[in-house]
Amino acid sequence: MRQEVLSFINKHQLLKKGATVIVGVSGGPDSMALLHFLKTIKKEWKLTVIAASVDHQLRGEESLSDLHYVKRICDEWGIVFAGASVDVPAYRVKHKLGTEVAAREVRYQFFGEQMEHYDADYLALGHHGDDQIETMLMKLTRTASSSALTGIPVQRAFSTGMIIRPFLCITKHMIEVYCKENQIEVRLDSTNYEVDYTRNYYRNKVVPLIKDRNDNIHRTTQHLSETLAEDEKYLRKAAREMVEELITFHAENKTAILDGNLFKNRAQALQRRAFHLILNYLYNDVPKDLSYIHEEQFFALLQRDDGNTQIDFPNDLKLENSYGKILFYFSNHRKAPSNQPYSFLLDIPGKLVLPGGSTITANFVEKHIVQDQYSHTFFAGQVVLPLHIRTRMPGDRMSWDGLNGSKKLKDIFIDAKIPISERNSWPIVTDAKGKILWLIGLKKSQLDPQQEKGSIIQLNFEKGNLSCTNGFQPPHL
Structure with missing residues (x-):
């Protein structure tokens, strides 16, 4: 066993010579074997070894006796001891946790304190190959995501250093044999058999x-856990890069926006992970009732590229697909100051800043210039001054060159695939009689050519944050 563990330590570079190692010790065979093992290599590796033990107060005098036992053994072995008795039952009630979770939290809090006190490099824990098998099986029965199937990590960052688990390469039976061969007295937790x-x-x-069926399953499981962890690390890095490239986050309103077509062009494995990264960003704590069903709902929503569709997620999170644009927002956080109706007089000459930051300027000019979707030029004789700029109103219609009759603004928005959330804040220029002259960025009204007289009026529009608080930019502006 000794050589197998040393090979595992070297393979994963779990220890460095001259390090300070805190060892989590319960008094059971796993932790006592680990403490003894580190004691045997202490001189060769120039290690400072400190045992840390916690009485969870879950088994009365029995667990307190375990704490005293560990201290006695440490005195015999010449190892520094740090112990604590913590009221897990009270902590569990206070924080509304299960017993196992509560015990783990207080235990790791104590370990973290000892790491800081001793400025330790490592926290060594006695998890072994059988623990890995249990963990992987438990996850297999509870998760539908490969990203959640990784097992107990060989090492991870913690407090002032790293948590290491040198015994993941060996079995419980090997540890028990080791204890017997080295005459290590151990304490057995009676609750382990419940x-x-x-x-x-x-x-x-x-x-x-x-x-x-397979007495080598601990090695198979450990290899599987490591390879899954390596694959997941790579995929998450790629997914983070995808999110940075494709997703727009608005911290103030807790929203996220993505282009569905661009998102769908990426590998499905990255799409799934990007979806969960978005949720991790939006939720302070991801709800426990969020499941793979919600993931399936998201991907079903993603496939729609027409109209407006919305689905509900836990804790008031809404997902909305508006013509291929996907918006994540919380209904109880969403603010929409620029979504309110407005109507302003447009002076000539003059410049007006609209809600959302866009600007429109009006001037008299000497001649017509080349027009685009951001500008509009017409004769003063073709309109009734003064001009106004406003948001839409019920019954709004307009006509343009080549159209027989007129068309509702609502239908123009639908044809242009403008999201519903954009429409109420879309700027419209009218004359004094209410005739719609310009649905900015989309349509310019047909004007009477026989009235081409008087001064020439030039309107110019510049984008600001025209979109509502959902963060969409008008696709035609």
Whole structure:
């Protein structure tokens, strides 16, 4: 076992010589074997080894006795000891947690404190190959995502250093043999044999059946966990780059916007991970009732490229597809000051700043200039001054060259695939009689050619944040 663990340590570069190592010790065979193992290489590796033990107050005198036992062994082995007795039941009630989660939180809080106190490089924990099998099986039964299937990490950042797990390469049986060979007295937690806790059920009921079929399953599972973790690391990096490129976030209104067509062009594996990165950004805490069903709903929404469709997610998050533009927003956070109706007089000459930051200027000019969708030129004799700029009103219609009759603005917006959330703030220029002259960026009204007289009026529009708070930019502006 010793050589197998050393090879595993070297392979993953889990230790460096001269390091300070905190060892999480419960008194059970796993942690006691790890403490003993590190004691045996302490001189060769020039390690400072410190044992940290926590009494969770879940088993009365039994768990307190374990704490005293670990301290006694540390005194015998010449190892610095740090111990604490913590009221997990009270912590569980206060924070509304399950017993296992509450115990883990207080335990790691204590470990973190010891890491800082000793400025330690590593926190070594006794998780072994059987623990890895249990973890992978538990995740397999609870998750529908490959990204969540990775097992216990060999190492990860924690407090002042890294958590390391040198025993993931060996089995529980190998540890028990090691304890017997080295005459290590251990304490057994009586609750380990109860099946009320999920992990204990897998430990005592499921894993033995699998090991009967494959006694090398711990190595297979560890290899699978490592390769999945490597693949996931690469895919998440690529997904983050995709999100940075394609997603627009608005922190003030907690919104995210993406172009569905661009999003769909990326690999499906990246789309899934990008979707979850968006949710992690928007939610302070991702709701527990968010599941793969919501992921499927998102991808179904993504496939739509016509009209407006909306779906509801937990905690008031809304997803809206408006002609291929996907908007994430919270209905209880969304602000829309630029979505309010407005009507302004447009002086000539003059410049007007609209809600949202766009500007329109009006001037008298000597001659017509080349027009585009941002500008409009006409004779003063073709309109009734003064001019106005406003948002749409019920019954608004307009006509233009080549159109027989007139058309509702609503239908123009639909034909142009303008999102519903954009339409109420879209600027419209009218004359004093209410005739629509310019649906800015979309249509210019047909004017009477027989009235081409008087001064020439030149209107110019410049985009600001014309869109509503959802962050869409008008596609035709």
